[in-house]
Amino acid sequence: xxxxxxxxxxxxxxxxxxxPGPRDEQLLRALETARTPAEARPLLExxxxxxxxxxxxxxxxxIARLTRRFWEDPAAPPAVRFQLxxxxxMIAPALTAMEPSLAETLLVQVxxxxxxxxxxxxxxxxxxxxxxxxxxxxxQNLQEVFLQALPAVLASAATWPEEEFEAVLSLLADRITLSxxxxxxxxxxxxxxxxxxxxxGPYGWKLPDILALDTTAAGTEQLLAFALxxxxxxxxxxxxxxxxxxxxxxxxxxxxxxxxxQVVALLSDPELRHVVFRLVRAWWHRxxxxxxxxxxxxxxxxxxxxxxxCEEAVRLLAAAGPEGVKRLxxxxxxxxxxxxxxxxxxxxxxxxRWSALFExxxxxxxxxxxxxxxxxxxxxxxxLARAGRWELVLQSLQLPDAALRREAAFVLxxxxxxxxxxxxxxxxxxxxxxxxxxxxxxxxxxxxxxxxLREALKDxxxxxRREALRALLWxxxxxxxxxxxxxxxxxxxxxxxxxxxxxRPKLTDSLALALARIAREDSSGxxxxxxxxxxxxxxxxxxxxxxxxxxRPLLDDxxxxxxxxxxxxxxxxxxxxxxxxxxxxxxxxxxxxxxRHFSAMALGRARGWTPELVARLEAxxxxxxxxxxxxxxxxxxYLYALRREPGSVDRLLAIVLDRKGPARWRKALAxxxxxDSAVARALLERLAARPVKDWASLPPKFGLEAxxxxxxxxxxxxxxxxxxxxxxxxxxxxxxxxWLIRRALEDPKxxxxxxxxxxxxxxxxxxxxxxxxxxxxxxxxxxxxxxxxTLALLGRWGFAGVRRLVEERWDEPExxxxxxxxxxxxEELGRRRAATGNPGGPSLPRPSAEDLPWIEATLARxxxxxxxxxxxxxxxxxGLWELGNDPVLMKAVFQTRIPQLLLRHLADPVECxxxxxxxxxxxxxxxxxxxx
Numbered sequence: 001x002x003x004x005x006x007x008x009x010x011x012x013x014x015x016x017x018x019x020p021g022p023r024d025e026q027l028l029r030a031l032e033t034a035r036t037p038a039e040a041r042p043l044l045e046x047x048x049x050x051x052x053x054x055x056x057x058x059x060x061x062x063i064a065r066l067t068r069r070f071w072e073d074p075a076a077p078p079a080v081r082f083q084l085x086x087x088x089x090m091i092a093p094a095l096t097a098m099e100p101s102l103a104e105t106l107l108v109q110v111x112x113x114x115x116x117x118x119x120x121x122x123x124x125x126x127x128x129x130x131x132x133x134x135x136x137x138x139x140q141n142l143q144e145v146f147l148q149a150l151p152a153v154l155a156s157a158a159t160w161p162e163e164e165f166e167a168v169l170s171l172l173a174d175r176i177t178l179s180x181x182x183x184x185x186x187x188x189x190x191x192x193x194x195x196x197x198x199x200x201g202p203y204g205w206k207l208p209d210i211l212a213l214d215t216t217a218a219g220t221e222q223l224l225a226f227a228l229x230x231x232x233x234x235x236x237x238x239x240x241x242x243x244x245x246x247x248x249x250x251x252x253x254x255x256x257x258x259x260x261x262q263v264v265a266l267l268s269d270p271e272l273r274h275v276v277f278r279l280v281r282a283w284w285h286r287x288x289x290x291x292x293x294x295x296x297x298x299x300x301x302x303x304x305x306x307x308x309x310c311e312e313a314v315r316l317l318a319a320a321g322p323e324g325v326k327r328l329x330x331x332x333x334x335x336x337x338x339x340x341x342x343x344x345x346x347x348x349x350x351x352x353r354w355s356a357l358f359e360x361x362x363x364x365x366x367x368x369x370x371x372x373x374x375x376x377x378x379x380x381x382x383x384l385a386r387a388g389r390w391e392l393v394l395q396s397l398q399l400p401d402a403a404l405r406r407e408a409a410f411v412l413x414x415x416x417x418x419x420x421x422x423x424x425x426x427x428x429x430x431x432x433x434x435x436x437x438x439x440x441x442x443x444x445x446x447x448x449x450x451x452x453l454r455e456a457l458k459d460x461x462x463x464x465r466r467e468a469l470r471a472l473l474w475x476x477x478x479x480x481x482x483x484x485x486x487x488x489x490x491x492x493x494x495x496x497x498x499x500x501x502x503x504r505p506k507l508t509d510s511l512a513l514a515l516a517r518i519a520r521e522d523s524s525g526x527x528x529x530x531x532x533x534x535x536x537x538x539x540x541x542x543x544x545x546x547x548x549x550x551x552r553p554l555l556d557d558x559x560x561x562x563x564x565x566x567x568x569x570x571x572x573x574x575x576x577x578x579x580x581x582x583x584x585x586x587x588x589x590x591x592x593x594x595x596r597h598f599s600a601m602a603l604g605r606a607r608g609w610t611p612e613l614v615a616r617l618e619a620x621x622x623x624x625x626x627x628x629x630x631x632x633x634x635x636x637x638y639l640y641a642l643r644r645e646p647g648s649v650d651r652l653l654a655i656v657l658d659r660k661g662p663a664r665w666r667k668a669l670a671x672x673x674x675x676d677s678a679v680a681r682a683l684l685e686r687l688a689a690r691p692v693k694d695w696a697s698l699p700p701k702f703g704l705e706a707x708x709x710x711x712x713x714x715x716x717x718x719x720x721x722x723x724x725x726x727x728x729x730x731x732x733x734x735x736x737x738x739w740l741i742r743r744a745l746e747d748p749k750x751x752x753x754x755x756x757x758x759x760x761x762x763x764x765x766x767x768x769x770x771x772x773x774x775x776x777x778x779x780x781x782x783x784x785x786x787x788x789x790t791l792a793l794l795g796r797w798g799f800a801g802v803r804r805l806v807e808e809r810w811d812e813p814e815x816x817x818x819x820x821x822x823x824x825x826x827e828e829l830g831r832r833r834a835a836t837g838n839p840g841g842p843s844l845p846r847p848s849a850e851d852l853p854w855i856e857a858t859l860a861r862x863x864x865x866x867x868x869x870x871x872x873x874x875x876x877x878x879g880l881w882e883l884g885n886d887p888v889l890m891k892a893v894f895q896t897r898i899p900q901l902l903l904r905h906l907a908d909p910v911e912c913x914x915x916x917x918x919x920x921x922x923x924x925x926x927x928x929x930x931x932x
Contacts, residue, residue: 600633
């Protein structure tokens, strides 16, 4: 029953299509009664001309059915076939959407049937037809149908004469391979591939592209086989370049390890090394497994590992197993031989060799240990740790050689205490994680490691003590506290600075407070400064609020170096208290320029501000400073404070609205962080009392006569941002957007365009305000005001807004017409602006497949022949001319009655002109219907 209903529906839809005019009907009836191709030839010529003239829209299926018998007639002369091919090219887009099965039969199955026949002439004709029609198939999504049937054709073509076989290659080479995305759904027939191997004709140079159409595993194997044993190359290509072309097609494919091994074996050919290494690089970057190279190639790879292609050679050596890693070990040994020489020329890929060796150290742990016992070096220690030989690392911490102890302490500390600067300390963040993972697998060693590090705190070498201290601080070991405090009392400054290098201690509140008290109370100036430096470098925690009150008085310390150190501390760790902010402000007048500079920087991060402090900062800024760095720091602090202190919002408003201060201040406000919420609220309260034109004036309109004014406006806005831009950066959007919308809705003194523009500056219209904004938009459309802002705001609703607009104004045809004319005019102005190289304007929302049922129902409400005034605005508002630009959408359109509903208006000249462009786009003829 369902099948009969579908057939009946199809018949009713076909009957509903527009009927051709009398002359066209006479032509179609004549074709219907034509008995032979010769008799049909002049009729086909007239039919082709009628299609070019913009006639017979909606008759594509009927035309295809009437002409099908001549297309399939084996006796049809070439002229008839060419004429039919031209006709099918014109009606194919609509036909494939209206009747896909019929289009498939005519455009794919019939020519393919000819190809599989035994008539050479028809085969040649079919190849010509498919070659010329491939673009039609490709554009109408029929190429997949063709490609599905192509392997069977190619299997048959393997036995064809050379001329016909070459015609098939022409189709593949000149059409199908041109798209990099085109590939066969299956494999190339083996017989066809074998025929390709013996082919010597003009399309031979396209063999790699033809073989690449087969993306299956068999296709990959064939490409590799041709690369390993290629047929004779075309005359213009060298043999090696010929092989390269086949290998290049393998770059994007997933190869088995055996296939990769065959590729790597080609490195023995000097002419192919470049392309093979490129494949290896592609595998490596895709994180695919690399093949172990042939053993006889290892010496070559070892030589290349320090020359051209060294990165790929190193990776292949690492994949070669223990023998390859041993060679890497020898190479790294050579790299490290003169590591500490004053002048040293590093060899290429040193880091790659070290990294690969480090990752694979476990495979040659015995060789590394033997080298370490024979002639120990610090880098051996790190490799031993990677290989899991932690007992030897612990032993290294007891050796007389300070370099070995230093490396052992570093490795143990890094494995126990991962740091933020891990990458800087090892060269690769992954190396530190590998060490931490390796040690975590030996929980039995952890007590010994911690005890060894406690002993290392007594080491005479400063770097050993630092690494041990860093790890123990991280672990919260109490033994670290006296060692850290003792480090402050070094006799010389340089060793202490060395001690600080790369040191970011993890502090408890009590330890941080102890350091702060040393900074205040110790009798030694250097010790006090060192304590502050340690606090400045410490990792974030809860301790800063504990030490701020202890450190603040040091801004008045008699020792200028202590003052500099504590100002630098607050430039790193933001001050939280008002008293500290006041002290820093006073310190900007210190006799030391370094103290002034660091204090100004610290003010730019301080959290404690009052209106009185902001006023004092402003006065300090007016006073100036001989050091430009201090002035810049004070300016930044002033702008920062205005964002934080609500009581100073008038000062901020003076900069934003009254343009007080230099333009660089406003540029800094536009590039900096938003203001605190309290400041943002206060700013909006002040703006509420100001006219909108003071802070949100309309920009110049587009126009050739105003072009210079527009350019000046945008250049000025870049260097000195306008008020609304600054407000948009200072006030959080969730606060600003509803405020702007309410201001636009509630201010009747503003023009409609200005009100809409103000709303358009928001990022989001809150749900509770959408209806009010919609009513304002409708008012602007009714009055044809608002310019392009009406179109821009309508876009906020998407096509649902267009639907609502049509429904609400359906009973007001004249209003609907004026609204459509206004919106389309704004869209056209936007296109003109884009044509002059300026940013384009907004466009009408376009329909999607989900909107098609509504469009169908709306068009059905119009009675053809009545010249309904709603027809023309509907065509424009609904964007019906866009329906033919998307093949997927066009196919969905033809599943509805939209084409028929448009075609029925062609009979009336006035209505025809309203729908002609949309019909022409939908049927994709390249012409619009000819309106009588």
